[in-house]
Amino acid sequence: MAERKKLLEIKNLKQYFNEGKLNEVKAVDTVSFDIYKGEVMGLVGESGCGKSTTGRTIIRLYDATGGEVIYDGVNVHGKKSKKQLKEFNRKMQMIFQDPYASLNPRLKIADVIAEGIDIHGLAKSKEERMEQVYELLETVGLNKEHATRYPHEFSGGQRQRIGIARALAVQPEFIIADEPISALDVSIQAQVVNLMKKLQKEKDLTYLFIAHDLSMVKYISDRIGVMYFGKMVELAPADELYRNPLHPYTQSLLSAIPAPDPISERSRRRKSYDPASHNYGGNESIEFREVTPGHFVLCSEKEFNQYKAQSNH
Structure with missing residues (x-):
């Protein structure tokens, strides 16, 4: 290609x-x-x-x-x-x-x-x-x-x-x-x-x-x-x-999309995003990292390793 x-x-x-x-x-x-x-x-x-x-x-x-x-x-x-x-x-x-x-x-x-x-x-x-x-x-x-x-x-x-x-x-x-x-x-x-x-x-x-x-x-x-x-x-x-979706904020955005099916829509659970859970003002090195080819996430090294492991399953 x-x-x-x-x-x-x-x-x-x-x-x-x-x-x-x-x-x-x-x-x-x-x-x-x-x-x-x-x-x-x-x-x-x-x-x-x-x-x-x-x-x-x-x-x-x-x-x-x-x-x-x-x-x-x-x-x-x-x-x-x-x-x-x-x-x-x-x-x-x-x-x-x-x-x-x-x-x-x-x-x-x-x-x-x-x-x-x-x-x-x-x-x-x-x-x-x-x-x-x-x-x-x-x-x-x-x-x-x-x-x-x-x-x-x-x-x-x-x-x-x-x-x-x-x-x-x-x-x-x-x-x-x-x-x-x-x-x-x-x-x-x-x-x-x-x-x-x-x-x-x-x-x-x-x-x-x-x-x-x-x-x-x-x-x-x-x-x-x-x-x-x-x-x-x-x-x-x-x-x-x-x-x-890897970042919790992306997950919350996607969970808010309404489904065209009223039955599944009634049981759908929306994920909320708590910014405090991602305190990017701390001492951790927060970077935009490539988890899989072409898929980048803003995360700490610890989160990066978790996302890596999650994507390998």
């Missing part, structure tokens, strides 16, 4: 707010992981765990407090000329959680989608610009007539499709999808995720898919990272994480 190409390397990434003050918040605290070209990397955790901040720091919406983000061999947070920044912004795009808040209500949909086309000079004429807009609308399951309407004339699911079309307009390689379905009805969520899966295959895209719904993340992701209080506590291939 050919070796996969690393598209993104995140090394000891830190994003602290109010750094050095009494109310300092370590939103992202020494997080490291890689994303390979053509894969979907899922990032999950409860609200406030730092997953959205991780995505926003990767794409430079926030300046990193520390660590490195290496995209295609280049340090994203290093000093860059305007031309370099422009090129980076074309390669990496973001789909936001609230499709209405991220669309300018005063612009027609054609102008919303074509914003990136205009900035990067991707159309030689007005006709070519509109052709690209029409093609993008059709790509995301809308039609030409929608180009002359305003954002408030669309449903939440349609607005999210417009957000996806806008991200695709500059022909990116990598898309960060920040909770792209959490504001949508359940019936619409599957449509949007299926659209994203289809586009990923057709356009050879790489995604960082951020969400708190573990069942939906499993459906779309190749690998999944679990975050808790600014730290990555577990990272594994999607099937492996579901079959063999």
Whole structure:
């Protein structure tokens, strides 16, 4: 099997707010992981765990407090000329959680989608610009007539499709999808995720898919990272994480997923997670360790040996 190409390397990434003050918040605290070209990397955790901040720091919406983000061999947070920044912004795009808040209500949909086309000079004429807009609308399951309407004339699911079309307009390689379905009805969520899966295959895209719904993340992701209080506590291939969750926090998240069967749902026992049982401020050396190939857990040496033994059975 050919070796996969690393598209993104995140090394000891830190994003602290109010750094050095009494109310300092370590939103992202020494997080490291890689994303390979053509894969979907899922990032999950409860609200406030730092997953959205991780995505926003990767794409430079926030300046990193520390660590490195290496995209295609280049340090994203290093000093860059305007031309370099422009090129980076074309390669990496973001789909936001609230499709209405991220669309300018005063612009027609054609102008919303074509914003990136205009900035990067991707159309030689007005006709070519509109052709690209029409093609993008059709790509995301809308039609030409929608180009002359305003954002408030669309449903939440349609607005999210417009957000996806806008991200695709500059022909990116990598898309960060920040909770792209959490504001949508359940019936619409599957449509949007299926659209994203289809586009990923057709356009050879790489995604960082951020969400708190573990069942939906499993459906779309190749690998999944679990975050808790600014730290990555577990990272594994999607099937492996579901079959063999090692960190107690991951186990508690998985135990909370409701079953479609009402009988088993009545008898289901949810596992609770007590952070005090993992006092990571102690003297033990807590590291992100590889228990089995590709399956990493934040743990002490003693826990690591327990997980190793558990995985060998």
